[in-house]
Each structure stands twice: as structure tokens, then as C-alpha cells.
Amino acid sequence: xxxxxxxxxxxxxxxxxxxxxxxxxxxxxxxxxxxxxxxxxxxxxxxxxxxxxxxxxxxxxxxxxxxxxxxxxxxxxx
Amino acid sequence: xxxxxxxxxxxxxxxxxxxxxxxxxxxxxxxxxxxxxxxxxxxxxxxxxxxxxxxxxxxxxxxxxxxxxxxxxxxxxxxxxxxxxxxxxxxxxxxxxxxxxxxxxxxxxxxxxxxxxxxxxxxxxxxxxxxxxxxxxxxxxxxxxxxxx
Numbered sequence: 001x002x003x004x005x006x007x008x009x010x011x012x013x014x015x016x017x018x019x020x021x022x023x024x025x026x027x028x029x030x031x032x033x034x035x036x037x038x039x040x041x042x043x044x045x046x047x048x049x050x051x052x053x054x055x056x057x058x059x060x061x062x063x064x065x066x067x068x069x070x071x072x073x074x075x076x077x078x
Numbered sequence: 079x080x081x082x083x084x085x086x087x088x089x090x091x092x093x094x095x096x097x098x099x100x101x102x103x104x105x106x107x108x109x110x111x112x113x114x115x116x117x118x119x120x121x122x123x124x125x126x127x128x129x130x131x132x133x134x135x136x137x138x139x140x141x142x143x144x145x146x147x148x149x150x151x152x153x154x155x156x157x158x159x160x161x162x163x164x165x166x167x168x169x170x171x172x173x174x175x176x177x178x179x180x181x182x183x184x185x186x187x188x189x190x191x192x193x194x195x196x197x198x199x200x201x202x203x204x205x206x207x208x209x210x211x212x213x214x215x216x217x218x219x220x221x222x223x224x225x226x227x
Contacts, residue, residue, distance in 0.1 A: 026161075026192025027079035027105065029206030030125065033215045 079192075080109020081123035083222055085149075104128070106162070107140040110170075113151075114143030121225045123152045123218050126162040126191055129170050144173040150180035152221040154214050156189030184217050186210045 034040060049064040106127025113122040129141035136142060151174055155167035167183055174181030186193055186207075193210040 026194070027125065029192050029194065029211045030079070030214050030218075032206070033208070033211035034218075037212075037215055039215060039219065 079105040079125040080112075080127065081125070081218065082109060082112060082117075082119050083121040083123075083149075083225060085118040085120040087118040107131075110140040110143040110147075113149055114146035116146075119149045121150050121152070121221060122147070123154065123221060124170065125154050125214075126156060126159055127153070127166065127170065128162045129166045129173075141170060141173050144170070144179065145177050147174070147177075147179055150221070150225065151182070152217065153181065153183040154217060155183065155185050156191060156193055156210070157185045158188050159191045161191040182221075184214075186213060 047066040049066060050062070051064075052060075052062040054061040106124050107129070109122055109124055110127060110129070113119045127140065130139050151170075153167050153170055155162070155164055157164050164185060167185065171181050171183040188195070189207060189210045193207055193214060194205045195207050
């Protein structure tokens with residue numbers, strides 16, 4: 001529950017640093033809550049192998065990662 | 079958005095460039111595709127995933143991946159989501175059951191897209207519900223704990 005008792009967190013309120021960092025991404029609420037609960041603390045990190053930024057010619061962004069514990073897929077078209 | 083929990087068989091090359099469904103974010107839809115692609119996935123958490131788009135062939139619809147899924151699926155959906163409507167989650171669960179897959183749907187009451195409070199505007203400032211996001215974390219932890227090692 002937040003300071004005003006509504007159970008709703010809005011950006012800029014004086015609690016929940018991770019939730020205040022949100023910026024319009026629907027996945028960030030869950031990720032912030034998981035981070036605050038330290039869910040990811042002891043899990044192996046995702047290891048980036050390669051990343052090719054968006055290429056307008058083939059309309060493709062490519063990232064290769066090694067994920068030993070879990071992988072979040074949170075895509076936003078730019 | 080989707081969370082993919084890998085199995086223990088190591089990397090699998092699925093090597094496929096998928097066409098985009100829509101101009102907006104499609105993590106949940108691609109999560110279904112990826113989990114049904116033959117990749118080594120032990121469990122899938124599908125967050126407010128759209129399962130069908132207009133103008134996309136039936137064979138390319140996200141819901142078409144259900145028949146290829148072999149992992150348990152946890153569907154998390156806000157009951158007041160107007161971006162991915164709750165009926166998408168209902169249809170996904172029904173498709174999983176039709177194919178005798180292990181599916182569970184949890185609807186979070188009065189929650190919008192991303193578990194924002196009902197009616198909160200998207201794209202300007204997030205208004206995430208602390209209780210709903212905390213509940214979603216609990217559900218994911220429970221789901222992951224019951225997956226085989």
C-alpha cells in the first residue's frame with residue numbers, strides 16, 4: 001500500500017524507487033516488483049553474445065544471448 | 079511480455095526471422111511463438127499476450143503456436159486491460175485445454191495493461207498497482223517452483 005492508501009503507485013511518488021523509474025513500458029511494473037523482492041539476485045546473468053541494431057534494409061534487430069535461468073521477452077517497436 | 083524458463087538441454091538454434099505482428103510491442107505474442115518453436119523451454123509465463131491479429135494468416139497467429147507447445151503456461155492478465163483484452167487470455171487458455179496442454183490463467187481484478195490501475199493512461203506515466211505487481215511476482219515464483227528441475 002502506498003503513502004496515500006490507494007495501493008496505486010504513480011511515477012514520482014515518494015516510495016518504491018524501482019516503480020518510480022517506470023516510463024510507459026507495461027512490463028516494467030512486474031520487473032520493478034520482482035527487483036524489489038530480489039527475485040533475480042541469485043540467478044545467473046543473461047550473457048550477451050552479440051547484438052546487431054535495427055537494420056532498415058532487412059528490417060531486423062538481432063540479439064544473441066545465453067540465458068541459463070530465464071529470459072524476458074519485452075519487445076517494443078521503435 | 080513473456081518470461082521463458084529454459085529447460086536443461088542447452089541451446090537450440092531456431093534460426094528464424096519472424097515477421098512483426100503489429101507496430102506495437104509484442105513480447106507476449108513472440109513468447110508464444112518462441113515457446114512453440116522447438117526451443118528448449120521448460121515453462122512460459124505469458125503476460126497479457128494478444129493471441130490474434132487482423133490481417134495475419136491463421137497459421138502465423140500467436141494462438142497457432144499452442145499446438146506446438148510442450149511446456150506449462152501461466153497466463154497473467156488484467157481483467158480491465160483494454161489494450162490486450164481479457165478475452166485473448168480466455169481464448170489462449172481454451173486453446174491450451176483443447177490441446178491438452180498444462181495451462182493456468184490468473185486474472186488480476188481491475189488491472190489494466192501491465193497491471194496498471196483501471197483506466198490509467200499508457201505511454202505517459204505508468205501507474206502500476208503495487209498489490210497486483212506483487213501478486214504477479216508471487217504467481218511467477220510459484221509457477222517456476224513447480225517446474226521440473
